[in-house]
Amino acid sequence: MVAFLDRSFGFSASSIVPDASFPTAEAVDxxxxxxxxxxIAHIPPxxxxxxxxxxxxxxxxxxxQVDVTFTFRKxxxxxxxxxxxxxxxxxxxxxxxxxxxxxxxxxxxxxVIAYVDADYSMTIVARERRDFVWIMAATPExxxxxxxxxxxxxxxxxxxxRNLRKVPQQSLAVRG
Numbered sequence: 001m002v003a004f005l006d007r008s009f010g011f012s013a014s015s016i017v018p019d020a021s022f023p024t025a026e027a028v029d030x031x032x033x034x035x036x037x038x039x040i041a042h043i044p045p046x047x048x049x050x051x052x053x054x055x056x057x058x059x060x061x062x063x064x065q066v067d068v069t070f071t072f073r074k075x076x077x078x079x080x081x082x083x084x085x086x087x088x089x090x091x092x093x094x095x096x097x098x099x100x101x102x103x104x105x106x107x108x109x110x111x112v113i114a115y116v117d118a119d120y121s122m123t124i125v126a127r128e129r130r131d132f133v134w135i136m137a138a139t140p141e142x143x144x145x146x147x148x149x150x151x152x153x154x155x156x157x158x159x160x161x162r163n164l165r166k167v168p169q170q171s172l173a174v175r176g
Contacts, residue, residue, distance in 0.1 A: 016091055016100045016110045018128040023157055025113045028096040032120045033113070034058045034066070037136035040147065043163045045132055050075045051082075052168045056136060064090040066099065077170055115153055124150060130159050140169035 018024060039054035048054065051072035061067040066088035073079040088099040088111065100108035114126040121138040135150045142150075155161055 016108060017094065017098055018110065018112055022112065022128045023114045023126070023153075024094070025097040025116050026095055028113050028116060029120070030060065030066075030090065030096050033096075033116065033123075034060050035120070035138060037123065037138065038140040038169055039072075039134055039167045040137050040142055040169070041135040041151070041164055041166045043131070043133045043159060044165065048072060049165070050079075052077050052079060053140075053170055054167050056134070058088070061087070064092065066090065068101070077168065114157060115150075122146060122150060124153055124157075126154070126157055126159075130157065133157070133159055133164075140171060 035058060037056045037058070039051070039056065042048070042051075042054070044051065051074065054072040055070070057069040057071075059067045059069075068084075068086050068088055070084040070086070072082050074082055084103065086101050086103040088101050089108065090096050091098040091100060097113040099111040099113075101111045102108045110127050110129075112126050112128065113123060115122075115124040117123070122142065123136050125134045125136065127133070133154055135147075135154065137146075151161070151164065154164065
């Protein structure tokens with residue numbers, strides 16, 4: 001039964017570390033990466049398919065742990081406010097770029113920091129299965145040129161771009 005679950009959902013321990021050919025940020029400075037990240041675009045799990053104002057908040061926990069708070073509005077800017085609190089576990093010897101993200105014990109999902117820019121203002125979190133991806137930034141808005149460059153990186157990883165959805169984000173001034 002466990003082997004069936006592992007194959008069906010990709011949650012086995014061996015599925016956390018991607019194949020060497022999968023793009024992975026070389027070395028992630030965790031202290032710089034711990035911040036609020038606005039989801040600019042994504043290929044999302046079903047639960048966040050209609051999300052607005054999505055924000056991933058990463059904070060250092062104990063040891064290799066990352067405490068995560070993910071918030072969004074369901075179906076619109078005035079939609080129901082949703083919060084998830086998964087826990088990330090940085091996988092050793094991966095340059096801090098591979099995390100095992102746990103939403104429900106004992107299941108852990110692969111999260112790979114495939115890209116982070118030099119000033120830690122934009123990032124791409126991907127999965128080797130190419131099922132979900134998140135383009136995120138330190139601000140709720142980025143330039144069209146930056147967006148297109150990040151989209152091209154996602155395309156180069158091998159994602160089906162027909163599923164990429166730009167996440168509606170209100171400016172910080174509107175959010176209040």
